[in-house]
Amino acid sequence: MKIAPSIICADFTRLGEEVRSLEAAGADLLHFDIMDGMFVPNITFGPGLVEALRDETDLPFVVHLMIQEPDRYIEKFAISGATYITIHAEATQHLHRTLQMIRTFDVCPGVALNPTTPLTFVDYVLEFVDLVSIMGVNPGFAGQAFIPSVMRKISALREMIDNRGLNGIEIEVDGGMRPDLVPDVVAAGADIVVGGQSIFVPGMDYAESIGRLRIQQRQAVG
Ligand code: DX5
Ligand code: ZN
Numbered sequence: 001m002k003i004a005p006s007i008i009c010a011d012f013t014r015l016g017e018e019v020r021s022l023e024a025a026g027a028d029l030l031h032f033d034i035m036d037g038m039f040v041p042n043i044t045f046g047p048g049l050v051e052a053l054r055d056e057t058d059l060p061f062v063v064h065l066m067i068q069e070p071d072r073y074i075e076k077f078a079i080s081g082a083t084y085i086t087i088h089a090e091a092t093q094h095l096h097r098t099l100q101m102i103r104t105f106d107v108c109p110g111v112a113l114n115p116t117t118p119l120t121f122v123d124y125v126l127e128f129v130d131l132v133s134i135m136g137v138n139p140g141f142a143g144q145a146f147i148p149s150v151m152r153k154i155s156a157l158r159e160m161i162d163n164r165g166l167n168g169i170e171i172e173v174d175g176g177m178r179p180d181l182v183p184d185v186v187a188a189g190a191d192i193v194v195g196g197q198s199i200f201v202p203g204m205d206y207a208e209s210i211g212r213l214r215i216q217q218r219q220a221v222g
Helices: 012-024 047-054 070-080 095-104 150-163 179-188 206-221
Strands: 002-005 030-035 061-066 084-088 108-113 131-135 170-174 192-195
Touching (some): 002 206, 012 047, 012 206, 047 061, 047 070, 061 070, 061 108, 070 084, 084 095, 095 108, 150 179, 179 192, 179 206, 192 206
Parallel strands (some): 002 192, 030 061, 061 084, 131 170
Antiparallel strands (some): 002 030
């Protein structure tokens, strides 16, 4: 299981330092939540911030676009240094075309589904993505509670991917992750867990908060 801290929860007054500390603490990827105030009721940051942090670490960057009509910004986020660009199936008219566009910039395409969006939304694009992100919360804010019904969606997606032999696709679970939920999401088939509230814990250093997630994972796999 890979761990991806969500930068939205980091200390914005010293992001370079934060990124280096997260890498040193064992993070596997960094997760950038891009919000436009339209697709979600919140606004965060843009390609400039991704670019500013690109040379601070060699960790892969997963750029999670919670924006309407993401086609408009694929090139800018590709140039800024994204390793993956994840778009919401609910935010574009032409999902296949947008995923193909991401690939033309040598960036790994990902598709994200809101908690109640059915897996049928990815039925005809699975072979065009490297990552499917299952939202555990309604997108827009960190620190929310995981929606329990999402757990069976993770298992169903894992079964869908395995049945088609598309083993290169990674399943990311994004939102509401707590240490006690890690064994269940790992057992359901998750490859990547995004951590906001579970990693950025007041008074706890990142080695400890990331370590807690790893311990839970080891207990899950025995
Ligand atoms: C929510 C974001 C998530 C969130 C993760 O819209 O996509 O990445 O910031 O934070 P937690 O783990 O606190 O839900
Ligand atoms: Zn996210």
